[in-house]
Amino acid sequence: MTYASPVEPLRAANQLAGKTLYRWWNAAPGDKPAVASNGAAVLPDLEFGSDAESLDLMIVCAGGNPAKFDDRRTLAWLRRLAARGVIIGGISGGLLVTP
Numbered sequence: 001m002t003y004a005s006p007v008e009p010l011r012a013a014n015q016l017a018g019k020t021l022y023r024w025w026n027a028a029p030g031d032k033p034a035v036a037s038n039g040a041a042v043l044p045d046l047e048f049g050s051d052a053e054s055l056d057l058m059i060v061c062a063g064g065n066p067a068k069f070d071d072r073r074t075l076a077w078l079r080r081l082a083a084r085g086v087i088i089g090g091i092s093g094g095l096l097v098t099p
Contacts, residue, residue, distance in 0.1 A: 002061045002092040003042055025052070029074050037063055049077045051084075058088045066093030 010022035025046035028034040033041035058081055082088050
């Protein structure tokens with residue numbers, strides 16, 4: 001639900017408009033699938049840590065106990081994106097991971 005809630009309206013807007021208004025990519029630490037608590041996996045299609053020049057918004061989704069998240073590579077990447085002017089937000093536990 002945390003992942004679908006921001007992505008589904010964008011997908012629907014594209015479908016209703018009959019053209020691409022929004023694009024999104026998925027990234028996950030280690031470039032491995034992000035597995036939800038129900039076992040569903042979201043496959044990364046953006047290299048984790050890349051500069052993603054066309055990226056203007058990063059939404060961080062996190063579950064479990066994100067207060068204990070301490071992946072330096074992830075946090076450094078988010079800081080680099082923020083310094084470049086990318087808007088960063090969080091959904092669910094992602095708020096605790098954002099810089």
